[in-house]
Every structure is written in C-alpha cells, then in structure tokens.
Amino acid sequence: xxDTAFTGLILLAGALFAVGCFGVLARxxxxxxxxxxxIALSGPALAFIVAGARHGQAAGQGMxxxxxxxxxxxxxxxxxxxxxLRRRSDVTDSDTLRELRH
Amino acid sequence: xxGIVWTxxxxxxxxxxxxxxxxxxxxxxxxxxxxxxxRVLAILGGVGPLIPMLVFATxxxxxxxxxxxxxxxxxxxxxxxxxxxxxxxxxxLVGLTxxxxxxxxxxxSVAYMAGTALGDLRRFFALMHLFLAAMLTMVLAGDSIVLxxxxxxxxxxxxxxxxxxxxxxxxxxxxxxxxxxxxxADAMLLAALLLLFLEANSVRLDALIPAGVAAQDGMRPIIAxxxxxxxxxxxxxLPLHTWLPSAMAGPTPVSALLHSAxxxxxxxxxxxxxxxxxxxxxxxxxLTAILGAATALFGAASALVQQDVKRLLAYSSISQxxxxxxxxxxxxxxxxxxHFVVHAIFxxxxxxxxxxxxHHSPQGTALAALRGARQRKPLAFLAFLAGAASLAGLPVITxxxxxxxxxxxxxxxxxxxxxxxxxxxxxxTAAYATRAALVAAQPAPAAEAAQDDSSDTxxxxxxxxxxxxxxxxxxxxxxxxxxxxxxxxxxxPAFTLAVAAIAPxxxxxxxxxxxxGAADTPMPAARTGGRRASVVDRVLRVLVIQPFVRLVRxxxxxxxxxxxxxGTGPARLVVWLRRTLxxxxxxxxxxxxxxxxxVLPFLQLVxxxxxYGSGVVDPLGNLPAxxxxxxxxxxxxxLAPDWIDRWWRRIGAALLSIWTSARRLQTGRxxxxxxxxxxxxxxxxxxxxxxSWH
Numbered sequence: 001x002x003d004t005a006f007t008g009l010i011l012l013a014g015a016l017f018a019v020g021c022f023g024v025l026a027r028x029x030x031x032x033x034x035x036x037x038x039i040a041l042s043g044p045a046l047a048f049i050v051a052g053a054r055h056g057q058a059a060g061q062g063m064x065x066x067x068x069x070x071x072x073x074x075x076x077x078x079x080x081x082x083x084x085l086r087r088r089s090d091v092t093d094s095d096t097l098r099e100l101r102h
Numbered sequence: 103x104x105g106i107v108w109t110x111x112x113x114x115x116x117x118x119x120x121x122x123x124x125x126x127x128x129x130x131x132x133x134x135x136x137x138x139x140x141r142v143l144a145i146l147g148g149v150g151p152l153i154p155m156l157v158f159a160t161x162x163x164x165x166x167x168x169x170x171x172x173x174x175x176x177x178x179x180x181x182x183x184x185x186x187x188x189x190x191x192x193x194x195l196v197g198l199t200x201x202x203x204x205x206x207x208x209x210x211s212v213a214y215m216a217g218t219a220l221g222d223l224r225r226f227f228a229l230m231h232l233f234l235a236a237m238l239t240m241v242l243a244g245d246s247i248v249l250x251x252x253x254x255x256x257x258x259x260x261x262x263x264x265x266x267x268x269x270x271x272x273x274x275x276x277x278x279x280x281x282x283x284x285x286x287a288d289a290m291l292l293a294a295l296l297l298l299f300l301e302a303n304s305v306r307l308d309a310l311i312p313a314g315v316a317a318q319d320g321m322r323p324i325i326a327x328x329x330x331x332x333x334x335x336x337x338x339x340l341p342l343h344t345w346l347p348s349a350m351a352g353p354t355p356v357s358a359l360l361h362s363a364x365x366x367x368x369x370x371x372x373x374x375x376x377x378x379x380x381x382x383x384x385x386x387x388x389l390t391a392i393l394g395a396a397t398a399l400f401g402a403a404s405a406l407v408q409q410d411v412k413r414l415l416a417y418s419s420i421s422q423x424x425x426x427x428x429x430x431x432x433x434x435x436x437x438x439x440x441h442f443v444v445h446a447i448f449x450x451x452x453x454x455x456x457x458x459x460x461h462h463s464p465q466g467t468a469l470a471a472l473r474g475a476r477q478r479k480p481l482a483f484l485a486f487l488a489g490a491a492s493l494a495g496l497p498v499i500t501x502x503x504x505x506x507x508x509x510x511x512x513x514x515x516x517x518x519x520x521x522x523x524x525x526x527x528x529x530x531t532a533a534y535a536t537r538a539a540l541v542a543a544q545p546a547p548a549a550e551a552a553q554d555d556s557s558d559t560x561x562x563x564x565x566x567x568x569x570x571x572x573x574x575x576x577x578x579x580x581x582x583x584x585x586x587x588x589x590x591x592x593x594x595p596a597f598t599l600a601v602a603a604i605a606p607x608x609x610x611x612x613x614x615x616x617x618x619g620a621a622d623t624p625m626p627a628a629r630t631g632g633r634r635a636s637v638v639d640r641v642l643r644v645l646v647i648q649p650f651v652r653l654v655r656x657x658x659x660x661x662x663x664x665x666x667x668x669g670t671g672p673a674r675l676v677v678w679l680r681r682t683l684x685x686x687x688x689x690x691x692x693x694x695x696x697x698x699x700x701v702l703p704f705l706q707l708v709x710x711x712x713x714y715g716s717g718v719v720d721p722l723g724n725l726p727a728x729x730x731x732x733x734x735x736x737x738x739x740x741l742a743p744d745w746i747d748r749w750w751r752r753i754g755a756a757l758l759s760i761w762t763s764a765r766r767l768q769t770g771r772x773x774x775x776x777x778x779x780x781x782x783x784x785x786x787x788x789x790x791x792x793x794s795w796h
Contacts, residue, residue, distance in 0.1 A: 024776050033772070062178060098770035 001054055009050040017043030030085070030094045034078045041071045111171045114158060114187045117197065117242060120150035121204075121235035129228030137220060141212050144227040148208025151238060152201040162194035163586065170244045170308060181303045188244030188307065191587050192439065196371050197241045199443045203363045203450050204234045206565035210454050211355035213561035214461065226266060230359065233259035237364055241371065245305040246295040253291065253336070253372075256365050257284050263360060264352040273351040280345040287335015287342060291372075294328035297321060307375070314379040322379065326386040329376050330393075337369030337423045340397040344692050346420055350412040350467070354457030357412060362419040362453055363446040370426040370438055377435040391431025391516065395523040397424030402530035406537070411456045412467045414538060418493065419449060421527060425509055428524060434512030436589030440580045441505040447576055448492035448502055451569035455486035458562055459542065469538065474546020483542055485566040490539040492573040494532035494610060497603045504577035508584060510602045511594035521598070525605050532609025540613065727761050730754055 020040020024033050045067040052060015085091040124147020128140065135143070158168070170188040177183075189197075208230055215223055236259060240252025265277030299305055301321060302313030314325055333339070338346035349361050360366070373380060373390070380387055401421025408414035422445050429438040456472065459482050463471035475483040492502035506528060514521045584591055713721045734754045741747065767778075 021776075021780055025773055025780070028773070058176065059178065062176060094772040097772065 013043045013047035116154045118235040118238040121231045124231035147231040149205040152205045155201040159194040159198040186244030187242045207359040210565040263356040264349045276348040276351040283345040290328045291332025326383040333369035333373045347416045358450045358453035363450040374435040394424045394427025398527040402527045405534040429509040432516035436584040436587040437508040440583040444501045444505040448489045448573040452489035455482045458482040472542040473544045475542040485570040488570040490535040494535035495606045501576035504580040511592035514594040528605040529609040532606035533613040536610040536613035
C-alpha cells in the first residue's frame with residue numbers, strides 16, 4: 001500500500017468518525033443519532049483494516065470483526081430502547097430524556 | 103490467519119442451518135404468510151435437519167465418524183480461535199435424538215397450535231426452529247465458543263417460549279425466573295470454558311478436555327466445579343430446580359421439547375462431554391453423584407404429590423435427570439447417555455399424549471383433566487400408557503427398564519447407599535407414573551363426556567405412535583449405545599437385578615393402593631400397563647396395601663389438601679411432606695425461601711441505592727458531601743472555634759457549593775454527555791500526542 005493511499009484512507013476514516021460525531025452531537029432525533037453512531041463506528045473500523053493491511057497483520061481484521069459485533073449489539077439495544085420509548089411515551093427527541101438523571 | 107477448506111464434511115453445517123433458515127423465514131421475513139405456508143415452512147424447518155443428521159449419524163454408527171470439521175480459524179499470537187463442528191459418537195447420538203424428537207414435536211404442534219392467531223403461530227414456529235438450531239449447534243459444537251453460543255441461544259429460546267403467552271403475567275414471570283436462574287448457571291459455565299481456554303490456549307474441545315485433565319496448578323477442581331454448576335442450572339438440579347416446574351406455563355409442545363426431552367437434559371450431555379475432567383476429580387464426582395441422587399429422590403417424591411399433570415412431569419424430568427447425574431457421578435456416563443435417549447423418547451411422548459388428552463379441557467392441565475381419556479382419545483391414552491410404563495420401568499417390555507437397569511448396575515458398583523437411594527427413586531417413579539395412568543383410566547364425569555370432539559389428524563397420530571413404539575422398544579438400543587460410546591455394560595449381582603425388577607412393580611402396587619377407591623373397585627389389568635392380578639399381586643395387596651390404606655386417605659383423601667380427620671403424628675407428617683414438597687396452589691417452599699434469601703434483599707439494596715423511601719435523592723451521590731459535613735462537625739465542634747477553625751470551615755462550605763455546581767454538569771442530556779466524552783477523548787489524545795512528540 002502506497003503512502004498516499006494510506007494517508008488518504010486514514011483521512012477518510014477520520015472524516016467518517018468526525019461526521020458521525022457531529023451527527024450524534026448536533027441532531028436530537030434518537031434514530032438519527034443511532035445512524036450517526038454507526039457512521040462514527042465505521043471510521044475506526046476502516047482505520048483498523050487500513051492499518052492491518054499496512055503492517056500485513058490479521059489483527060486489524062480481527063478488530064474489525066470485534067467492531068462489527070459491537071455495532072450489531074449497539075444497534076440491537078439502541079433500536080429496542082427506541083421502540084420501547086416510542087411506544088411507551090412517544091419520545092423521539094433525546095433531549096427530553098433527562099429524567100434518567102437523579 | 104483465515105482459512106476455509108471446502109470439503110463435503112462442511113455439509114455438517116446444514117444440520118443446524120436448515121432449522122436456522124426456518125427461523126429466519128418465519129421470524130424475520132417481512133412477507134405476509136398464510137396459515138398454510140406457515141405450516142409448510144414449520145414442517146420443512148422442523149423435519150429438515152433430521153435428513154442430513156440421519157446420513158451423518160448412520161455413517162458414524164458404522165464406524166467412520168468424521169470428527170472435527172474446522173469452519174473458521176484465527177491465530178492471534180500464541181492462541182488459536184478455531185471454530186469447528188464435530189461429529190463424534192456422543193454428538194451423533196445426541197444430535198440424532200434431538201432431531202428426531204424435534205421433528206416429532208414440531209409435527210405434533212402443527213395440529214396442536216392450529217387454533218392460534220397467525221402472528222402467534224409464526225412466532226411459535228420461528229422460536230421452535232431457533233431452539234432446534236441452537237440445540238443442534240450446541241450438540242455438534244467442536245469448540246467452546248460454538249458450544250456456548252448454542253447453550254445461550256437455548257436459554258434465550260427457553261425464556262421466549264415460556265413467556266410465549268404474552269398476555270399472561272404468570273407466564274412472563276415464569277419466563278423471567280427461568281432466564282435469571284439459568285443465567286446464574288451459564289455464568290459458571292462461561293467461567294469454566296474461559297479457564298479451560300487459558301489452560302489449553304485453544305478453544306477446540308479436543309484440545310480443551312485433555313488440557314483440563316492435565317491442569318495441575320489447582321485449577322482442575324475449580325473448572326470441574328464450575329462445569330458442574332453450569333450443568334445443574336440448565337438441568338434444574340437440586341439447588342436450582344425451582345424454575346422448571348414454573349416453566350410449565352409455556353405451551354405443551356414447548357414443555358415436551360425444551361423442558362423435558364432435550365434442553366433440560368443438556369446439562370447431563372455437557373457433563374458426559376466433559377466427563378474426563380470430572381473423572382479426574384474424585385471429590386467432585388462424588389458431589390455430582392450425591393446431588394444427582396438427592397435430586398432424583400426429591401423429584402420423584404415431589405412428583406408423587408402433584409395435582410397438575412405438567413408439573414408432575416416436570417418434577418419427573420428433574421428426578422430422571424438426577425439419575426443421569428448420579429450415573430455420571432459414579433463413572434458411567436455411557437449409561438447416562440443411553441438413559442438420555444430413552445428418557446427423551448418417553449418424556450416427550452408423555453407430554454404430547456397428555457397435551458393431546460387435556461387440550462381445550464376446562465380444567466387446564468390439572469391431573470383431573472386426563473380423566474376419560476380412554477373414551478375421548480383412545481390412541482393418546484394408549485400412548486400415555488406406553489410412556490408411563492416406560493417411565494415406571496416395567497421389566498423387560500419397556501425401554502425405560504433397560505436404561506434404568508444399566509444405571510442401577512453402575513451405581514451398585516459405586517456404593518450400596520446410593521444404590522438404595524436410586525432404588526427408592528425407582529419405586530417412587532413407578533408409583534407416580536402409575537398414579538397418572540390410573541387417573542387417565544378413570545371415566546370422565548358425565549358433564550364433561552361430550553366435550554372435545556376434535557378428530558385426530560396424522561400430525562398428532564404419527565408422532566404419538568412413533569414415540570410410543572420407541573418408548574416400548576428402544577430398550578434394545580441401550581446396550582449398543584453404551585458399547586458405541588466406548589463403555590462397558592455395567593454388571594451387577596443377580597439379586598440386585600431381581601430387586602431392581604421388583605421395584606417398579608412395588609411402586610405400581612403402591613400407587614394402586616394410594617389410588618382413590620382402589621380397595622373396592624378392581625383395576626382392569628390393561629389399564630395399569632399390562633400387569634394382572636396374580637397370586638403374587640394378591641399377596642402383595644395383603645402385605646403392602648393394607649398398611650398403605652391409611653396413607654391413601656392421608657395423601658390422596660380429599661384431593662385438595664383438606665385437613666385430615668386423623669390428627670395423629672404420622673398423618674401430620676404426610677401433610678407436612680406434601681406442603682413442603684409441593685403446595686398445589688401456593689408457590690413451592692423453595693421458591694419462597696429463595697425469594698426471601700435472594701430476591702427481596704436485592705430489591706432492598708437497589709431501593710436503598712435509589713433513595714427509595716428515605717426522602718433523600720441519590721443517597722450514594724450525596725455520600726461525599728455528607729461525609730464532609732460530618733467530618734467538619736466531628737472535628738470542629740469538639741473544639742472551641744477560633745479564626746483558624748472558621749477559615750477552614752469555610753473551605754468545607756465551599757466544597758459543598760463546588761459539589762453542587764459540579765453536579766449541574768450532569769444534565770442527563772445525551773448530547774451533553776456525548777460532547778463531554780468527545781472533548782475528554784480529544785484531550786487525552788492531545789496529551790498522548792504531546793508526550794510522544796519528538
């Protein structure tokens with residue numbers, strides 16, 4: 001892998017993460033925040049793949065699998081909570097959920 | 103490194119995959135399916151795994167088991183994560199049993215669940231398929247990861263299927279209870295598997311088990327104990343047994359497949375699989391045997407006093423799996439495996455037959471709902487009799503006798519005390535099996551005689567007939583199974599065989615004596631499983647029954663736990679026993695004990711941490727501030743406050759206000775917390791960057 005390709009891909013990974021982070025912080029709809037989290041997770045995943053390819057090691061792909069599982073678990077939990085909130089009290093705005101704080 | 107080598111052995115994957123496909127089509131597919139299509143899919147997914155399983159198992163029975171089939175291998179450092187399936191004699195045997203029972207139960211449930219709404223029907227079959235896939239995965243697993251995956255999926259399906267009836271609060275409670283209690287045991291299994299991984303540096307079972315046996319540094323007893331803990335939770339053995347009777351809130355096919363024949367017995371299968379590790383630890387082996395014996399006796403005694411047929415069968419499963427554990431504990435896992443097969447056949451048969459008889463009955467699943475079975479459902483009645491005879495272990499003609507005999511012989515060689523306990527269990531088992539059969543043989547009250555005109559279909563008849571013949575004839579398989587698994591048929595002196603042969607008959611006679619009205623109405627021979635009132639029987643009647651006639655009145659007298667007219671000591675003892683073992687309506691004593699010992703203290707702890715009732719919001723978060731105030735008061739108020747004291751007291755007050763303003767940071771908004779996390783991470787990164795700057 002050439003240095004330019006490596007730099008470009010790492011930049012892309014960083015950009016993905018930044019976009020995702022921005023989405024989580026700027027949007028208030030829970031569903032969109034979940035979507036943004038997925039985008040944010042894909043950034044480090046790409047970085048792991050790129051780094052693994054750069055060093056010729058399988059550990060990067062292993063970490064990718066881990067992130068995949070993590071993302072799946074996060075979406076499953078997040079969507080279940082979202083549906084529950086939606087049905088229980090028709091909440092879609094994450095800012096209204098402040099009662100969890102004591 | 104990754105690598106997949108394509109061979110025909112990978113077809114082993116099809117066995118769980120077919121059921122899994124059934125689950126995905128039924129459970130996840132957004133298409134609308136009609137009842138007919140759901141039924142076709144249910145049968146395809148339920149019976150499908152049997153076909154490849156049959157092929158592979160036949161190959162294995164002929165001596166060429168394909169062994170481990172690697173699926174996916176990842177080498178990280180010096181450890182290897184190697185996912186694999188494996189087909190060795192044990193997994194072939196158990197896998198075949200599971201897929202046969204699964205196919206029979208799913209066929210049966212096509213007819214049983216016919217009246218349910220489409221959505222529920224779809225959910226039911228999807229979950230049954232998922233369970234089947236999970237169980238087959240667990241049985242065929244060649245490494246600890248796949249094994250644990252299957253194990254946990256079974257637990258999840260068990261929870262979802264117990265709570266299948268989502269409108270019933272009782273069913274949901276029962277599901278939650280089963281989930282939490284088995285989770286407790288699953289954690290122990292996970293710990294055992296992780297410790298084994300540390301010993302072996304590999305997850306493959308063929309490396310794990312020798313490494314576990316060779317473990318020297320004091321780890322082996324811990325691993326063996328954790329494995330035992332995992333097994334007793336899943337198999338509902340003595341300290342953790344209470345979830346199984348309440349799990350009967352699920353539909354009857356679920357009880358037949360999960361909570362008697364296959365999943366509950368998975369604990370025994372696990373211990374058979376890891377038997378070498380257990381065999382290397384004599385102390386834990388003895389513990390297994392003692393726990394198994396105690397559970398067997400307790401389960402049989404509890405089953406004797408149940409008023410509900412499903413709870414009776416649940417306690418019977420607990421007891422029968424206890425005998426398997428006993429057999430594993432005395433070093434005869436092969437005999438336990440043979441009994442696993444036989445028990446799976448007759449117990450699923452009993453559940454299916456009882457479900458067929460009592461379906462739509464106004465009495466629900468009460469034992470009384472079985473009455474009149476001979477007129478209403480002759481075939482189901484015959485099947486129930488065959489299952490009960492096999493459960494009782496009537497000599498020679500039933501399969502249950504052969505496997506029980508093998509286990510009793512193995513137990514005899516280990517110690518006479520355990521053997522006596524096992525024998526007492528056999529007597530009690532025969533007694534409660536006969537009791538259930540006698541109730542089924544009673545004519546129905548005239549008021550109910552006309553109800554239930556639903557005709558039997560092939561979906562019901564075929565599984566019942568097949569399992570019924572199996573329950574009677576599978577005895578011939580016991581010896582081959584034990585040899586196939588590499589064990590020897592246990593031998594015992596002839597007199598123990600004779601005593602063991604008398605045990606079921608004695609139990610049956612006991613039940614005849616206990617049965618209401620047994621003394622005055624003669625019991626037709628055919629109804630009680632093929633015994634005739636011979637001379638021996640009559641002698642036994644005089645010698646055994648007469649002393650038991652009073653017991654009849656005590657235990658079964660008013661059929662509803664009404665106080666006995668005889669207020670003497672023994673009568674009180676029997677009433678106490680009945681209340682202790684199983685209150686017919688109130689929750690079991692063990693349940694109440696667990697609730698007081700574990701559930702309520704936990705709830706109280708959580709409430710206290712939440713500040714429930716104490717008037718203080720967030721007592722734990724307030725702790726630092728309160729500690730500061732108390733310190734200040736204790737130190738400063740004891741002395742005369744001068745200007746120094748005033749000065750440092752102000753620091754205390756400032757601390758309080760700092761705490762209050764710091765608490766304001768905690769807004770509870772996701773976005774604020776997210777921003778804080780991002781800023782914190784960025785700060786840490788900057789710090790790291792600064793330190794590594796050259």
